[in-house]
Amino acid sequence: MITPDLSGKEFKLFQDFILENSGIFLDINREDSLRISLFSRITAKGFRDYYEYYSFLRYDALGEEEFKELLSLITINETYFFRNPSHFKFLKEYILTPLISERALYGKGIKIWSAGCSTGEEPYSMAITILEVFGFYKNLNIEILATDVSLKALDKAKKGIYSLHSLKLIDEKIKNKYFVPVDKNRFKLKDKVKEIVKFEYFNLIKEPYPLIEMGGWDIIFCRNVTIYFKIESIIRVIHNFYNSLKNDGYFFIGYAETLQQISSEFLPFKWNDIFIYKKEMRDLSLEEKDVNEKETGITEKKIERKSFNKAILSRGLYSKAMKFFEQKDFSQALRKVREVLEIDPQMAEAHFLAGKIHADSHRFVEAVESCQWAIQLVPLFLAAHFFLGVVYDKMGQPQEAINEFRKVIYIDGDFGLAYFNIARIYQLQGEDEKSLKEYTNAIKIFQKSSSEKALEFSEEITSELLIQTCRQNIERIKGFINKKNE
Ligand SMILES: C[S@@+](CC[C@H](N)C(=O)[O-])C[C@H]1O[C@@H](n2cnc3c(N)ncnc32)[C@H](O)[C@@H]1O
Incomplete structure (x- = not known):
């Protein structure tokens, strides 16, 4: 009994x-x-x-x-969206954007693991960060695996319905963009976020770790999970994470956690109020490392730290350039962008920003050149293609503009504004049938909920207004065709 x-x-x-x-x-x-x-x-x-x-x-x-x-x-499943916001800021600005650019260029893809994901807020915050950076997910070749030992937590994660407590750090704009209200206190995550994350049961104390055989992960988050473990288990788990990461991969632990006395394998970096851990490069043999040290006086660790610091510096300058741009101080913005490109000429977003600054200052030829640099570095750079289309249009080069808008559609078939712009150009050219077709496509897309991403590029204009404009133009064209046929 x-x-x-x-x-x-x-x-x-x-x-x-x-x-x-x-x-x-x-x-x-x-x-x-x-x-x-x-x-x-x-x-x-x-x-x-x-x-x-x-x-x-x-x-x-x-x-x-x-x-x-x-x-x-x-298990204790306490979690919420964007817990430790600096982690997501760093993820967005210093890892994901350059990493995605590089992966997009070489098509290698990105693998992210949220280990001990609880009810899903952490991996979904990653997914939202990705959507915020790119506006879309399709074609990016990004994978987020989220694992936990609590079946109950995983079930809740898959449903994607959250209380206000989980959303306490989310601002209104993000909430409206990625959630729909279920009732006064609960919000359901939109499918476009849910589809990015795959949930699975995995117990961190059991080996083998996922993907360990297949080259590993680019980014691992394991935050506030091992705080309930004994030191022997923590050492074992952290070593397993180290082995599961790719060279140059990043590892995130919770604010209150440390790897001191636990692992000396990772290379720690302090950024603002957080520590981020990187897997050291391991491709030099010990002998080579010795020679390297003797000849140059710089250890491999220092070389890597130097290049990482360079990345930190250039991204910091880029943020400043962005701020000047938003304040419409174009000359300061351009100065900062040039400093960025001196340090890192491969940063596609910096070229793109230069393009936007030039265009806002009516230097269209320079704007085209900068956008083309950005696209050469990252062929699937949707925003750069779209913006280049707009610039060509302003320069009176409609065919080039259409070509760019078509590339946008190739990257993301749901990008309504690209159809809209093509339709508008055809209309001006008197290509009535083609224009009608593209306006109809645009309406279909603006009617879908996912069209907000395109609207980001259209500032104040709402989807209703765009639909109305499409319809008015369709009527106008039809009237014109009828008159011609009379
Ligand atoms: C406090 S939550 C942390 C959630 C999230 N990572 C965060 O920082 O907000 C800890 C999670 O670790 C999970 N966990 C505990 N032991 C685990 C193990 N051996 N393997 C996998 N997950 C585990 C728990 O089920 C729980 O959901």
Whole structure:
């Protein structure tokens, strides 16, 4: 017969079992919550007492599945969107954008792992960050795997419905863009975010780790997960993450966590109030490393730190240039962009920004040249193609403009403004049939909810207004055709 009390011996038995099989160490303060969790599972499954339940977990073929149910009750799943905002800021500005640019260029793809994702807020914050950087996801070849041991948390994550608590750090604009209200207190994530993340059960204390055989991950987040582990388990898990990362891969831990005394394998960098960890390059043999040190006096670690610092510096300058641009101080913005490009001539967004500055200052030839640089570096740079189309249009080069808008559609078939602009150019050229077709395509896209991304490029104009404009132009063209046929 099960008694509500858990004896010291019984507590120890489960404490050891849970530690061994999940890494989670339940100290004596968790005794009460463990008792409640065990009681709930034991009564649900009809076991007689703690010992019978323990034997089932340890020895029965179905014990592993039952342990997952127990873990769902034991784990602490506290999380929220954009927890530790600096992590997402760094991810966006210093890793994702340059990394995506490079991957987009070489088509290698990006693999991100949110380990211990709980109810999904962390991986979905990554997905939103990606959409904020690019405005679209299709064709980017990015994968986000999110894993956890709590089946209950994973279930909730897949549903994607969140309370205001989870959204407490999200501003109104992002909330309206990526969520739809379910009721007063709950919001459902839109499919375009959900489709980016794949959820799976994975216990970090069990090897082998995902992708370890296949070259590994570019970015791993494992935040606020190992805080419940004992030091031996943390060391093992962190070493496994190290092995699972690609060379140059990034590793994120929680604000309150440290790798001191745990791992000396990673290269730590301080940025604002956070530490970010990088996997060191390992492609030089020890002998080569020695020679390198003797000849140059610079260790491999220092070389990497130097190039990383260069990236930090150039992205910092780029942010300043962006601010000047937003304040419409074009000469200061251009000065800063030039400083960026001196440090990093390969930064596609800096070329693009230069293009926008030139265009705003009516230097269209220079604007074209800068956009073309950006596109040469990142062929799928949607915003640069679109903007180049606009510039060509302003320069009175309609065919070149259409070509660029077609490339935008090739990258993202749901980009309504590209259809709209093509339609408008055809209309001006008197190509009535072609224009009608493109306006009709544009209306279809503006009617879809995902059209907000295109609207970002049209500043104050709403989709309703664009639809109305398309319809008016269609009427005008039809009237014109009828008159011609009379
Ligand atoms: C506090 S949440 C952290 C969520 C998110 N990473 C964040 O920082 O907001 C910790 C998560 O780690 C998960 N976890 C605990 N032990 C784990 C293990 N051995 N393997 C995988 N996940 C584990 C828990 O289920 C829980 O959802």
